[in-house]
Amino acid sequence: MKIAIVDPGSGNLASVLRALERVIAESGRQAQAVVTTDAAEVRDADRIVLPGQGAFAACRRGLDALPGMVDALQDAVIESGKPFLGICVGMQLMAERGLEHGTTPGLGWIRGEIAPMDPRGPDGAALPLPQMGWNGLELAQPSHPLLEGLRPGLHAYFVHSYALAGGDPAQLLASTTYGGPVAAIVGRDNMAGTQFHVEKSSLVGLRILANFLRWKPETAA
Structure with missing residues (x-):
């Protein structure tokens, strides 16, 4: 198995690679994870990971x-x-588009747009942005293969000021709460995405990556 980690010029690529290498080693699988900017290598890979951090527009340009x-x-x-x-x-x-630093088209694989957050506490006061730190997960689709072994309330590490808005409820796998519900994991068919950093989310992130290695979506060729 070959896992391609796409390098768009941003993201914790070394951390993602280390996390994947750890779960590969622990699984005993014959697999290799590589960081790449080569389109042919992505086409030839068995699984694909796209990390990113910073602004939506910059990552799309990359x-x-x-x-x-x-x-x-x-x-x-x-x-x-x-x-x-x-x-x-x-x-x-x-998502369909991002609204950070102007309107930028996304890949259009899931419904909705990436819009600025406006989190408010119970008193109506604005909460700090970015949302940064450990937040509990609420599992919308606990039977999804990527969530195997996870339970509600486990924490993941978030750093973001923009979040998915107008998404399809059927594509929401898990959420968190920060002045209201925030999409934490989305997906459909053979694709999924985490708003949090799996590579920084300790055992929760490692479990998701291990599940990703085992995942056999019905649509997979």
């Missing part, structure tokens, strides 16, 4: 700057049904 990469992702994920995991802004890029 992805567009890689020759053939957007087409390779479309071919591998949509046409060939290979398992895909977006992390943080990588998850946000799955």
Whole structure:
């Protein structure tokens, strides 16, 4: 098994690679994770991970700057049904558009847009942004294969000021609460994305990555 970690010019690539190498070693699988900017390597991979951090527009520009990469992702994920995991802004890029630093098209794989958060406490006062730190997960679809072994209330590590708005409830796998509900994990078919950093989320993140290695979506080729 080959896992391609796409490098759009941002993201904790080394941390994601280390986390994947750890779960590969613990699983005893014959698998290799590689960081790549090569569209052909993404097409040839068995599974694809897209990390990202910073601004939506910058990450999309970074992805567009890689020759053939957007087409390779479309071919591998949509046409060939290979398992895909977006992390943080990588998850946000799955949406239809982002509103950070102007309106920027997303990949359009899930419904909704990435809009600025306006979290409020019980007294109506604004909560700090970015939402940064450990927040509990509420599982909307606990039977999803990526959530195997997780229970409600487990914490993951978030750092973001923008979040998915107008999403399809059927595509929400888990949420968190920060001045109201916030999409934490989304997905459909052979793709999923986490708003939080799995590579920084300790045992919860490692469990999700291990589940990702085992995941066999019905649409996968």
